Amino acid sequence: MSTLPLLKVNDVSKFYGSRIGCRNVSFELYPGEVLAIVGESGSGKTTLLSCLSTRLMPTSGIVEYHMRDGQYRDLARMGEAERRFLMRTDWGFVHQNPAEGLRMTVSAGANVGERLMAVGDRHYGNIRATASDWLERVEIGVDRIDDQPRAFSGGMRQRLQIARNLVTSPRLVFMDEPTGGLDVSVQARLLDLVRGLVHDLGLAAIIVTHDLAVARLLSHRMMVMKDGAVIEQGLTDRVLDDPREPYTQLLVSSILQV
Amino acid sequence: MNDLATYNFAYLDEQTKRMIRRAILKAIAIPGYQVPFASREMPMPYGWGTGGVQVTASILGPKDVLKVIDQGADDTTNAVSIRAFFQKVANVAVTTRTKEATIIQTRHRIPEEKLTEGQILVYQVPIPEPLRFLEPRETETRKMHALEEYGLMHVKLYEDIARNGHIATTYAYPVKVEGRYVMDPSPTPKFDNPKMHMSEALQLFGAGREKRIYAVPPYTDVVSLDFDDHPFEIQSFDKPCALCGAEDVYLDEVILDDKGGRMFVCSDTDHCEDRRACGHAGHMLAHQEAAE
Amino acid sequence: MATPLVVSEVAKSFTMHLRDGVRRPVVANVSFSVKAGECVVLGGPSGVGKSSILKMLYGNYGVDEGQILMDHDGKLVNLATAEPRTVLEVRRTTLGYVSQFLRVVPRVSALDIVAEPLQARGTPLEEARAHAAELLSKLNLPRELWSLPPATFSGGEQQRVNIARGFITDHKILLLDEPTASLDAKNRAVVVEMIAEKKAKGTALIGIFHDEEVRDAVADRILDVSLFSPRKAAA
Ligand SMILES: Nc1ncnc2c1ncn2[C@@H]1O[C@H](COP(=O)(O)OP(=O)(O)OP(=O)(O)O)[C@@H](O)[C@H]1O
Ligand SMILES: Nc1ncnc2c1ncn2[C@@H]1O[C@H](COP(=O)(O)OP(=O)(O)OP(=O)(O)O)[C@@H](O)[C@H]1O
Ligand SMILES: [Mg+2]
Ligand SMILES: [Mg+2]
Ligand SMILES: [Zn+2]
Numbered sequence: 001m002s003t004l005p006l007l008k009v010n011d012v013s014k015f016y017g018s019r020i021g022c023r024n025v026s027f028e029l030y031p032g033e034v035l036a037i038v039g040e041s042g043s044g045k046t047t048l049l050s051c052l053s054t055r056l057m058p059t060s061g062i063v064e065y066h067m068r069d070g071q072y073r074d075l076a077r078m079g080e081a082e083r084r085f086l087m088r089t090d091w092g093f094v095h096q097n098p099a100e101g102l103r104m105t106v107s108a109g110a111n112v113g114e115r116l117m118a119v120g121d122r123h124y125g126n127i128r129a130t131a132s133d134w135l136e137r138v139e140i141g142v143d144r145i146d147d148q149p150r151a152f153s154g155g156m157r158q159r160l161q162i163a164r165n166l167v168t169s170p171r172l173v174f175m176d177e178p179t180g181g182l183d184v185s186v187q188a189r190l191l192d193l194v195r196g197l198v199h200d201l202g203l204a205a206i207i208v209t210h211d212l213a214v215a216r217l218l219s220h221r222m223m224v225m226k227d228g229a230v231i232e233q234g235l236t237d238r239v240l241d242d243p244r245e246p247y248t249q250l251l252v253s254s255i256l257q258v
Numbered sequence: 259m260n261d262l263a264t265y266n267f268a269y270l271d272e273q274t275k276r277m278i279r280r281a282i283l284k285a286i287a288i289p290g291y292q293v294p295f296a297s298r299e300m301p302m303p304y305g306w307g308t309g310g311v312q313v314t315a316s317i318l319g320p321k322d323v324l325k326v327i328d329q330g331a332d333d334t335t336n337a338v339s340i341r342a343f344f345q346k347v348a349n350v351a352v353t354t355r356t357k358e359a360t361i362i363q364t365r366h367r368i369p370e371e372k373l374t375e376g377q378i379l380v381y382q383v384p385i386p387e388p389l390r391f392l393e394p395r396e397t398e399t400r401k402m403h404a405l406e407e408y409g410l411m412h413v414k415l416y417e418d419i420a421r422n423g424h425i426a427t428t429y430a431y432p433v434k435v436e437g438r439y440v441m442d443p444s445p446t447p448k449f450d451n452p453k454m455h456m457s458e459a460l461q462l463f464g465a466g467r468e469k470r471i472y473a474v475p476p477y478t479d480v481v482s483l484d485f486d487d488h489p490f491e492i493q494s495f496d497k498p499c500a501l502c503g504a505e506d507v508y509l510d511e512v513i514l515d516d517k518g519g520r521m522f523v524c525s526d527t528d529h530c531e532d533r534r535a536c537g538h539a540g541h542m543l544a545h546q547e548a549a550e
Numbered sequence: 551m552a553t554p555l556v557v558s559e560v561a562k563s564f565t566m567h568l569r570d571g572v573r574r575p576v577v578a579n580v581s582f583s584v585k586a587g588e589c590v591v592l593g594g595p596s597g598v599g600k601s602s603i604l605k606m607l608y609g610n611y612g613v614d615e616g617q618i619l620m621d622h623d624g625k626l627v628n629l630a631t632a633e634p635r636t637v638l639e640v641r642r643t644t645l646g647y648v649s650q651f652l653r654v655v656p657r658v659s660a661l662d663i664v665a666e667p668l669q670a671r672g673t674p675l676e677e678a679r680a681h682a683a684e685l686l687s688k689l690n691l692p693r694e695l696w697s698l699p700p701a702t703f704s705g706g707e708q709q710r711v712n713i714a715r716g717f718i719t720d721h722k723i724l725l726l727d728e729p730t731a732s733l734d735a736k737n738r739a740v741v742v743e744m745i746a747e748k749k750a751k752g753t754a755l756i757g758i759f760h761d762e763e764v765r766d767a768v769a770d771r772i773l774d775v776s777l778f779s780p781r782k783a784a785a
Contacts, residue, residue, distance in 0.1 A: 030635055081405040103392060103413070110416045117416065118409025124419050124485040146420050192657045217655065221634045235609060235634040242611040246567035253568060 004066055006031050006172055006204050007052065012061030014047050020228040021047035025061070027223065027233065031171065032202045036215035036236065038251070039225030045208040046176055048225070052206065053093055053174045054083055065172075088115055092165030092173035096180045098157035101164070102149045108135060108160055109145040115168045134163040138193060155186035159193060166197060173198075175207045179214055191217050212252065216240055224248045268315040269347040274298055278316040278471070282462060285473035290435030291403070292386050297469040302343075306336060307365055307382030309464030311343070313471060314363050314380050317462070318344065323351045325359035330367035330508065330525035337365075354528050366429075368450040370507050370529040373459035375476065381444045383465040386472065388432045388442035408440050411483055419488055428493060434481045435474055443480075449492045449508045454480040499524045500542035502533035553621075554644075554722045554754045555607070556583040560616030560630065562602055563780070575780035576602050580616065582773055586722070589745060589755040589768050594775035600758045601650075603775065604725045606630070607756065608647045609637035620644060620723060642670055646724040648716030650731065652708040654701045661686065661696045664714040671719065678718075685714040689740055705732040717744055724748060726757035730764050742767045 005028035014021035022044035029035055037045045050056035052063055054075050064072045068090065075083065087093070095101040102111055112131040113121075121127050132142045138159035140152075149157050158178060165173060178194065179187040195218055198205055209215055215222050215236055222240075223233040224247065232245045243249045268275070274296075281295035300308040318324065324344055328337040332354040340363060341352050353359050356371040363380040373379060389399040392410050402410065411432050418425045431448035435441050443454060444463060454461060454474060461474040474480060484490040498505045500512075500521035507529065509522040521542050524530035534543070560580040566572045577599040584590050592600040605611040607618055613630035620627050622644045627636060629645075641647070646667075655663065664682035669675060686696055689710040695703065700711050709732045716724065726745075730738045738761065745768045748755060759765040765772070 033635060080401075084405060084407065106392065106413055106417055107420055109420055110413045113416055114409055114413050117412035118407065122412070122484075122486050124416060125487050127416065128420075188656045192655075195655075220638055234612075235637055237610050238612060238634075241605070242564075244565070244612065246571075249567050 005029060006066050008064040010062045012051050012058045014051050015059045022228045025230050029204055031204050034198055034205045034219045036219035036222040037208045038215055038222060043225040044228040045225055049174055049176055049208050088118055089168050090170050092170045094161055094165055094175040094178050096177035098161045101161040104150050105148060107146045107148055111160055111164045112167050134167050138163045154182050155190060158190055171204060173203055173205045177209055194218060267348055268318045270315045275316040278312055281471045285471050286475045289474055289478050290439030290441040290472060292470040292472045294469055295471050297466050304467040308466030310363050310380050310382030313462050313464035314361060318348050318350060322360045323353050323358055325353050325362045327367060328365045331527045356528050366445055367525060368446060368453045370526045373457055375458045377459040379459050379461045381463040383444040383463045386442055386465040386468050386470040388440050411440055425488055432483050434483060436479050447508060451482045497522055498540060500540040502530045502538045503540040504533055553583050553585050556619040557581055558617045561614045562606060563614055577778040578780040580778045584754040584756055586752040586754050587749050588770045589749055591765055591769040591772045592758050592775050593772045598775045600775050601727055604727050607725055644722050646716050646719055646721035648713055648726045648729045650727045652700060652712040657699055659697045660700045660711045663711055664718055667719045681718055685718055689714055690737060713741060723754045728758050728760060730761055738764055
C-alpha cells in the first residue's frame with residue numbers, strides 16, 4: 001500500500017447562496033481505500049461528492065489529487081481539458097440513476113468501449129473484445145453486447161455503468177447511491193460485484209449511501225454527515241459498533257442489524 | 259433586370275455580406291471549426307440551401323462564373339432555381355462546366371473533375387454538427403470540439419460496425435481536418451471524401467438554419483475517421499457509367515421503364531457530357547447507336 | 551519482541567445519547583501484557599466488559615483513555631489512536647480476531663471466506679484455498695458445505711467457518727471471543743488443539759471462554775476483568 005494519499009481534501013465548503021451544501025470537510029483518501037459517506041437526506045453527501053469530483057466548484061477549500069506522474073494537483077486550478085481527461089481515464093463516476101451515466105441509445109458494447117475510444121483506441125476488434133470481457137465480469141451475458149441499455153433491467157444498467165467506468169482501470173471511483181432504487185436481491189448481487197472489483201483492482205472509492213449495510217459491506221472507513229458537516233468519522237466497524245455522536249447513535253439504532 | 263443587380267448586388271446588403279465574410283475568414287483561419295453567423299432570411303425555404311446561398315452571395319463578384327449542382331446535376335429544380343436567382347440578383351455569368359466555373363455551389367456532390375487553384379466550392383449544409391447524433395446538447399458539443407474530445411465519433415462508427423459488420427455510413431462521413439477539428443462534410447457521399455483532402459480549391463460550408471459556416475482551405479489535410487481493422491473505404495461500382503463508360507466515378511441509378519429496366523450513370527452530369535463529347539461511350543450509348 | 555501486546559491504563563465508557571446521555575463506564579485502568587506463546591483468558595461475570603476489551607484491542611471499539619501497544623512488523627503501534635488505515639493494516643498482518651458470531655458476506659462461499667485473510671496477505675488463491683480446506687476438514691465441516699455461502703449454516707457450522715478464518719493466518723496476536731460457545735465436545739477439542747498449536751508457534755492469544763474445561767486447557771493466566779471495573783479503579 002502506497003503511503004501517499006490519492007486525494008487530499010482540505011476544509012472544503014460549498015454554499016448555495018446562503019444555504020449550506022457542505023462545510024469544513026477535510027480528509028485524506030489513500031489508494032485502495034473505500035470511504036462511505038452516510039447521513040440523512042439533505043445532509044450534503046451529494047454536494048460533497050460533487051465538490052470532490054469537480055462536478056461542482058467548492059466555495060472554499062482545496063481538493064488535491066495525486067496524479068500518475070506523482071505530482072499533487074489542485075483540482076480547481078486544473079485546466080478543463082485536463083480535468084475532463086482525468087475524469088474519463090483515472091476516475092469513474094457511478095450515478096444513482098444509470099440513465100445519467102450511460103448512453104441509453106447506443107449498444108452496451110459501445111457504452112463500455114467509449115472510454116477506450118476516447119483515449120485513442122482505434123481497433124474495433126480489440127475494443128469489442130475488451131467490452132465483452134467487461135460485460136462478463138459484471139455478469140451481463142455477452143450475447144447482450146449489441147443491445148441498448150434501454151432494454152436492460154435496473155440492476156443490469158447499473159452493472160453496465162460500472163463496467164463502463166472501470167474499463168480504463170481508474171484509480172478512484174465515485175458512487176452516489178449505487179444501489180438506490182434496486183430491489184434487495186439485485187442490490188446484494190451488485191454489492192457483491194462492487195466489493196469484488198474494488199478488492200481485485202485495488203480501487204479507491206468514495207461511496208455515498210444512506211444504507212449502513214452497504215457501508216459495512218463495502219467500505220473501510222466512513223464519514224457521517226449532518227447539516228453539511230462531518231460529525232463523526234473513522235473505521236467503518238468502529239463507527240457502526242461504537243457510535244459516539246448522538247446522531248450516529250440514532251442512525252445506527254434505527255437500523256435493525258448491520 | 260440589370261437594375262436589381264446594380265441596386266444591391268447579389269441580394270444581400272453590404273453590411274450582411276461583410277458579416278458573413280468575416281465569418282468565412284475566421285472559418286478559413288481555423289479549418290473545420292464551425293463559426294456561428296447571423297443567418298438571414300432568404301427568399302427560399304431552408305431545405306433549399308440558404309446557408310450555401312448566403313455564402314455564395316457574399317463571395318460572388320461581377321466577374322465570377324457560377325455553377326450550381328444538386329446531386330451532381332446542373333439541371334434539377336434546386337440547381338436551376340439557385341442559378342437563376344444569382345443571374346437575376348448579381349447578373350453573373352453561369353456555366354455547367356466545372357472547368358469554367360470560379361464558384362461552384364453544391365448540394366451532395368463534389369465534381370469528378372479535379373478542382374484547381376482559384377476555384378471555390380460552396381456546400382449547402384443541413385446539419386453541421388457531426389457530434390449531434392450522440393450528444394444533443396449544443397453546450398456539450400462545443401466543449402467537446404474545444405477540448406478535442408472526439409471519442410464519440412468512433413462510438414458512432416463502432417455502432418455501425420456492430421450493427422452491419424462494416425462501417426455502413428455512406429453519406430456525411432465524418433472527417434478530421436488538419437489533425438484538429440472533426441467535421442461533417444455535409445451529406446456528400448463518402449465517395450467524395452478523398453477529394454476534399456489536399457484539394458487545390460477553397461471549400462466553404464454554409465448551414466442556414468443552424469447558422470454555421472466552416473471551411474477547408476486549399477491544401478488541407480482531410481482524413482476520414484476509421485478503425486485500424488475497419489479502414490475507411492469508398493464505394494465501388496460493379497459497372498462503368500452506362501452512358502460514358504467512366505469508371506471510378508460516382509454513379510446514380512436511373513430507372514428506365516416500369517419493367518425493372520435500369521442503368522447506372524454518372525451522377526456528375528457535366529463530367530458525363532464532357533466524356534461523351536470526347537468520344538467515350540458506355541454500353542447504353544453503344545446499344546442506341548447500334549439500334550439507330 | 552517477546553511481548554507483542556501491552557495494554558496500559560485503558561478506560562472505556564459508553565454515552566447513551568438516546569437515553570438522555572447516560573454515561574455508562576465499562577472498564578478503567580486496564581493494564582496487562584501478553585507474551586508470545588502465552589494465552590491470557592479474560593474472566594469475570596457477564597457484562598463486566600470482557601468483550602469490550604477485546605473489541606478495543608481489535609480497534610472495533612473506541613478507547614477513551616490509555617494505550618494499546620502492539621508490535622506490528624517490528625514497529626510499535628498504539629491502536630488506541632491509530633488511523634483507520636493503520637488499524638486495517640495491523641489487522642491484515644498482525645492481529646487476528648475470532649468473534650462470537652460469523653458476519654456473513656453475501657454470495658461468498660465458506661471456503662473463500664476462510665481463504666480471504668491469507669489472500670489479502672498475498673497468498674495465491676489456490677494455495678489459500680488449499681489451506682482453508684485443510685482447516686475446514688480439521689474442524690469437521692461437511693465438505694458439501696464448503697462451496698456454499700454460510701448464510702444458511704447452523705450456528706455451530708458458521709462458528710467453525712469463523713474459527714477457521716481467524717486461525718488461517720499466522721498473525722502474532724489472536725483475539726478469541728468465546729469461539730467454542732456453540733460447538734460440540736468433539737469440535738471444542740479440535741479448537742483446544744488448534745490453540746495449543748498457535749501457542750507453540752509463539753502466537754500471543756487473548757481469549758474469553760465460558761467453558762471451564764476449555765479455559766483450563768488453554769489458559770496460562772486468567773485475568774479477572776472485575777479488577778478493572780470503574781468503581782474499583784476509582785476507589
Ligand atoms: N443546486 C442547489 N441549489 C440550492 N441548494 C442545493 C442545491 N443542491 C443541494 N442543495 C441543498 O444543499 C443541501 C445538501 O444537499 P445534497 O444534495 O448534498 O444532500 P444529500 O445528502 O445528497 O441528500 P440525499 O440523501 O437526499 O441525496 C440540501 O439542503 C439541499 O437542499
Ligand atoms: N456498543 C455498546 N454500546 C453501549 N453499551 C455497550 C456496548 N457494548 C457493550 N456495552 C455495555 O458494556 C458492558 C460490558 O459489555 P461486554 O459485552 O463487554 O460484557 P462481557 O463481559 O463480554 O459480557 P458477556 O460475558 O455477557 O459476554 C455492558 O454493560 C454492555 O451493555
Ligand atoms: Mg444525494
Ligand atoms: Mg462478551
Ligand atoms: Zn458518365
